[in-house]
Amino acid sequence: MNEKKNIRTLSLEELTAYFATINEKKFRAKQVWEWLWQKHATNFEDMTNLGKELRQNLSDNFSLPAIHTDASQYSSDGTVKTRFKTYDGHLVEGVLIPVDNRQTACVSSQVGCSLSCKFCATGYMDRKRNLHFDEIYDEVVLLNEMAEKTYGKKLSNIVFMGMGEPLLNYKNVLKAIERITANDGLGMSSRRITVSTAGVAKMIKQLGDDGVKFNLALSLHAANDKKRNEIMPINETNNIKALIEALNYFYDKTKNDITFEYILFKGENDSIQDADDLIKIYKQVPVHLVNIIEYNPIDNATFVKPDKDATQKFMDYLAAHRVNVRLRISRGKDIDAACGQLANKNLEPSAVN
Structure with a gap:
């Protein structure tokens, strides 16, 4: 049959x-x-x-293989982490992040991940499969329902910063965004959507060729090849020079915003020399913003977050060199929902909705 x-x-x-x-x-x-x-x-x-x-x-x-909510967990800061179950029994996580007037959905694009970034819990998981475009769409629908139920507001923003590398599930991610932004879909603005990549240069260029309307974020996290190779093995085949070229190509084709994401690790990438290296890259790409991100501890890694003074010194140095920089405060750390922490851990029964 x-x-x-x-x-x-x-x-x-x-x-x-x-x-x-x-x-x-x-x-x-x-x-x-x-x-x-x-x-x-x-x-x-x-x-x-x-x-x-x-x-x-x-x-x-x-x-009609829709995904369903398996469990939800609520942070003391208002963040809600939801575990979804696919029709074939896989689990993925999405996060609702309420900040000021924004309701942001952080969605996953793969079951697990194949990139093995050393600071990311998902990177220590195997990649089981790509999510289908309709499953990604379901994530957004369910997180939107969560936003309306919990906060009485619809989603305002979507970030592809959950589990998996979006550009290694290219067709499904673009098809999902097409449905999310369609008038006969969710009707959301593509300008409110950001796709985050660990840096797949070939596919960044493809985004430019396809004339996408959404914004792009590069998870940079180290500003020279030696350090980036160590924490993000993808850099060995997609080095910083290749990424600079790809990002410029993307911007020339689309004029969409580009953001750098940069997690600070104590003694690893937080020196003034590291800041200088970051400034050099910043000057070569039309970057809208550099997000400095707090490191969130995970079980498998030994990285440490710098203290507040060291973080501020790093940011002040960037700002003094005309870098548009912002500290992104991590949300949902108490429920392992913050940047780099999604790993399908068992949710505490007392916190399950």
């Missing part, structure tokens, strides 16, 4: 064509499309304005 086709992989035109083959009226396809992408049905029985026979036909011929 052939495996059923995921109905959400069909375009509206393909769906309409299918309905024609079973002698159903054209408007039925539009109704199903709305259930899939705007009313967020998770099974065919939810589609209550369709007849029972039609719902059965869809169930017999198609699958």
